[in-house]
Amino acid sequence: MSQVLILGAGFVSGPLVSYLSRKNYSLTVASxxxxxxxxxxxxxxxxxxxxxxxADRDALMAQVKRHDLVVSFVPFAYHEYVAEACLEAAKHLVTASYETEQMRTFHDEALAKNICIVNEIGLDPGIDHLSAMQVFDDIIEAGSELDSFVSWCGGIPAPSANNNPLGYKFSWSPKSVLLALLNDAKYINNGKSQVIPEEQLLLNTEQVQFSDSLTLEGYPNRDST
Structure with a gap:
């Protein structure tokens, strides 16, 4: 039976544990x-x-060595420590966070040790990337051409649970949600790269109408180029 170490026991960990427990994996949840x-x-x-x-290197290494795969849901600043431990122990690693420049430097060593270090496997980034590629592939297979593509991503609480001023339910770290607003946004519009400075993000919102009864407010997020 494969051994999976899940680092972090916050909002995101529960659904993964529920899914993997049905797939005959032996799971360890660390917090x-x-x-x-x-x-x-x-x-x-x-x-x-x-x-x-x-942050306890010895304790982390001891647990990484006992498992076949590590899934890191700890704050993104710790992923590099986890990656270094996985490289030393030659264990696979998956995170749901954006890939950093430091994480990219581990690429060659991971290849040499025949392990996978896969980042951006969450909702955003993650599912949004996969769903976008599915749309692109369907268009190409149909023999058509893609003129433009806009992707909106977010979580919508059930009406019965929409009971706070933000109209939002945190399914991951509230702190990280707010920290995401401290990053410039980059995207391509009409073939030209656009950059929205962090201090102007919430001044560049857009009303997005999904149906006759559902209109949401969206804003540009991180690097979409």
Missing amino acids: HLIHEAEAVADKYTDVTPILLDV
């Missing part, structure tokens, strides 16, 4: 707050909660 790991693991018989500080 620096043991009660959070226990809350995720207690629903299952094949999930083990442990206390782990990923």
